[in-house]
Amino acid sequence: MTRLIRIMMVGILLFFAAAQPASAQELLRDSETELLFKQISTPLIDAAGLDPKSVKVVLLRDDSINAFVATGQVVYIHSGLLTSADNVNQLQGVIAHELGHVAGGHSIRIYEGVKQATVISILSLVLGAAAIAAGAGDAGIGIFAAGQQAAQGQFLAFSRAQESSADLAGASYLSKAGISGRGSLEFFKKLQSQEYRLAIYATDSYDRTHPLSQERIQALTQIYEKDPAWNRKPDPALEARFQRVKAKLIGYVTPTEATKFYPESDQSVPAHYARAYAYHLGAYPDKANAEADALLATAPDDPFFLELKGQILLEGGHPKEAIAPLRKSVAKAPDMPMIAVMLGHALVASEDLKNFDEAKQILKNAVNRDNDNPFAWYQLGIVYDREGDEPRAALATAERSNLEGENKIALASARMAMAGLPQGTPDYLRAQDIAMVSEAALKKDKKYREPKE
Numbered sequence: 001m002t003r004l005i006r007i008m009m010v011g012i013l014l015f016f017a018a019a020q021p022a023s024a025q026e027l028l029r030d031s032e033t034e035l036l037f038k039q040i041s042t043p044l045i046d047a048a049g050l051d052p053k054s055v056k057v058v059l060l061r062d063d064s065i066n067a068f069v070a071t072g073q074v075v076y077i078h079s080g081l082l083t084s085a086d087n088v089n090q091l092q093g094v095i096a097h098e099l100g101h102v103a104g105g106h107s108i109r110i111y112e113g114v115k116q117a118t119v120i121s122i123l124s125l126v127l128g129a130a131a132i133a134a135g136a137g138d139a140g141i142g143i144f145a146a147g148q149q150a151a152q153g154q155f156l157a158f159s160r161a162q163e164s165s166a167d168l169a170g171a172s173y174l175s176k177a178g179i180s181g182r183g184s185l186e187f188f189k190k191l192q193s194q195e196y197r198l199a200i201y202a203t204d205s206y207d208r209t210h211p212l213s214q215e216r217i218q219a220l221t222q223i224y225e226k227d228p229a230w231n232r233k234p235d236p237a238l239e240a241r242f243q244r245v246k247a248k249l250i251g252y253v254t255p256t257e258a259t260k261f262y263p264e265s266d267q268s269v270p271a272h273y274a275r276a277y278a279y280h281l282g283a284y285p286d287k288a289n290a291e292a293d294a295l296l297a298t299a300p301d302d303p304f305f306l307e308l309k310g311q312i313l314l315e316g317g318h319p320k321e322a323i324a325p326l327r328k329s330v331a332k333a334p335d336m337p338m339i340a341v342m343l344g345h346a347l348v349a350s351e352d353l354k355n356f357d358e359a360k361q362i363l364k365n366a367v368n369r370d371n372d373n374p375f376a377w378y379q380l381g382i383v384y385d386r387e388g389d390e391p392r393a394a395l396a397t398a399e400r401s402n403l404e405g406e407n408k409i410a411l412a413s414a415r416m417a418m419a420g421l422p423q424g425t426p427d428y429l430r431a432q433d434i435a436m437v438s439e440a441a442l443k444k445d446k447k448y449r450e451p452k453e
Contacts, residue, residue: 025060025061025062025076025078026060026061027058027059027060027061028059028060028061028079028249028252029058029059029338029373030059030245030248030338031304031307031333031336031338031339032241032244032245032248032304032307033059033245033248033249034058035241035336036238036241036242036245037057037058037059037077037095038052038057039238039241040088040091040092040095040238040242041055041057041075041092041095041099043177043178043179044092044095044096044099044173044174044177044179045099046177047172047173047174047175047176047177048099048100048102048103048169048173049103050073050099050102050103054073055073055074055075055099055102056073056074056075057074057075057077057095058074058075058076058077059076059077059078059079059082059249060076060077060078060079061079061253062078062079062080063078063079063080063253064078064080064081065078065080065081065084065190065191066078066080066081067081067094067095067097067098068098068101069098069101069102073102075095075098075099075102077091077094077095079249079253081094082245082246082249083246083249083250083253083254084190085187085242085246086186087183087234087239087242088183088234088235088238088239088241088242089179089180089182089183089184089186089234090183090184090186090187090190091183091242092174092179092183092184092234093170093174093181093183093184093185093186093187094184094187096169096170096171096173096174096179096184097166097167097169097170097184098166098170099169099170099173100165100166100167100168100169100170100173101166103169104165104166104169163216164216164219167216167219167220168223170184171184171220171223171224171227174224174227174229175227175228175229178228178229178232179229179232179234180224180227180229180230180231180232180233180234181220181223181224181227181229181230182224182230183234184220184224185217185220185221185224188216188217188220189217192214192217240269243269243270244269244270244273244304246270247262247270247271247273247274248273248274248276248277250262250274251273251274251275251276251277251278251281252277252281255277255278255279255281255282256278256282258274258275258277258278259274259275259278261274262274262275267294269295269298272291272292272294272295273291273295273308275287275291276288276291276292276295276308276312277308279291280311280312280315280316285312285316288312288316289309289312289313292305292308292309292312293309295308296309301328301332302332303328303329303330303332303333303336303339304329304333306325306326306328306329306332307325307326307329307333307339307342309322309325310322310323310325310326310329310342310343310346311342313325314326314342314345314346314349319345319346319347319349319350320346320350320352322346323343323346323347323350323355326339326342326343326346327343329343330343330362335369337365337366337367337369337370337373337376338366338370338373340362340363340365340366341362341363341366341373341375341376341379343362344359344362344363344366344376344379344380345375345379347359347362348379348382348383353386356383356386356387359379359383360380360383360384360387363376363379363380363383364380367380367399371399372403373403374399374400374403374404375400377396377397377399377400377403378396378400380396381393381396381397381400384396390416390420391416391417391419391420391421391427392417392421392427394413394414394416394417394420394431395413395414395417395421395427395430395431397409397413398410398411398413398414398417398431398434398435398438399430399434401413401438402434402437402438407438407441407442407445408438408442410434410435410437410438411434411435411438411439411442413434414431414432414434414435414438415431415435417431418431418432418435
């Protein structure tokens with residue numbers, strides 16, 4: 001019986017795992033994209049009664065049309081969803097729905113659904129085992145199978161209830177923010193078309209984690225069409241920024257396809273953007289620079305066009321030439337630490353010692369504003385190493401390794417930093433914190449052994 005119980009419980013756990021979002025996707029960070037996410041989500045976050053400073057909307061590299069909420073107050077948007085959206089209103093509809101999950105605490109409450117399903121599964125195990133013990137083997141196995149199916153159905157029903165709740169909550173947030181629900185319906189219709197292409201012809205959603213798109217469209221249409229914001233158009237400035245972000249993302253994640261979506265006959269800003277990234281990643285520096293120059297001709301002071309120009313030059317092996325456009329970009333967008341990190345990188349890569357003091361100051365300011373950038377710590381470590389400041393170079397390595405989950409390196413580097421830093425100073429205390437966190441994480445790993453003195 002022990003083995004059979006284990007098999008049945010593994011079935012529940014595997015189903016639960018399948019219902020959870022993947023956690024290993026690549027995080028894509030871009031200053032302009034993050035600014036757009038902030039601008040379009042803040043009214044919705046306010047409408048949900050949440051703190052805009054605590055909620056993040058981030059982008060993952062994944063070509064599937066999906067978005068999800070895991071633990072905490074973070075909304076994850078797949079790159080495939082962003083590139084599939086036609087306009088900013090559709091993206092806002094998706095974000096509003098995911099905020100419904102955040103406000104409802106669904107990532108935590110999902111365990112309630114698992115608990116309910118597990119109770120059913122365990123009960124079926126007990127009854128089935130009793131039947132087998134009484135000599136009714138076939139009946140016992142049947143009870144096991146029926147219990148497993150009932151447990152799965154219970155969890156699916158719980159999941160569908162959460163999705164319907166998030167749909168209604170998202171609709172209320174859009175209404176409170178004065179944003180039309182038209183884009184939300186348009187996106188559900190996209191999903192419905194996808195269901196048809198995948199030959200999902202189910203007439204009901206009994207065996208699904210989400211309600212069918214048709215069911216959701218019917219329920220939401222009645223709500224959205226009555227809302228005062230139904231016919232309200234999106235902000236033209238936000239729509240233009242969305243099209244820029246979408247185009248640059250297409251150029252970055254699918255460079256070979258970008259020139260098909262945006263042929264050279266298309267002289268719009270999004271088209272220049274997409275082709276600039278596609279040519280840059282495809283190792284056509286002259287074409288990439290020409291597209292960047294075309295963008296700057298339309299808006300010479302645009303910080304993101306200047307950032308692109310600097311990036312093309314820097315990554316093309318011309319760091320000295322990249323410094324001027326990146327300096328101007330930082331001046332035009334002083335609140336964008338990732339652009340500042342790129343300028344710091346260019347200054348370091350110039351191999352001109354006269355630039356190192358400026359690089360250090362810029363990089364220190366950048367990590368103070370955005371501590372979650374491993375590359376910034378890597379560049380700052382180079383500066384400290386060139387200066388002969390080994391303790392702070394070790395601390396920078398500890399910071400970077402801690403962010404990247406390299407606990408062994410983080411622990412060793414933090415201890416090296418502590419050995420050379422004055423006790424009680426902020427840098428010493430930070431190194432001590434990293435050492436404690438890394439050591440605790442390593443102790444959870446049974447393969448780790450503390451090195452002998």
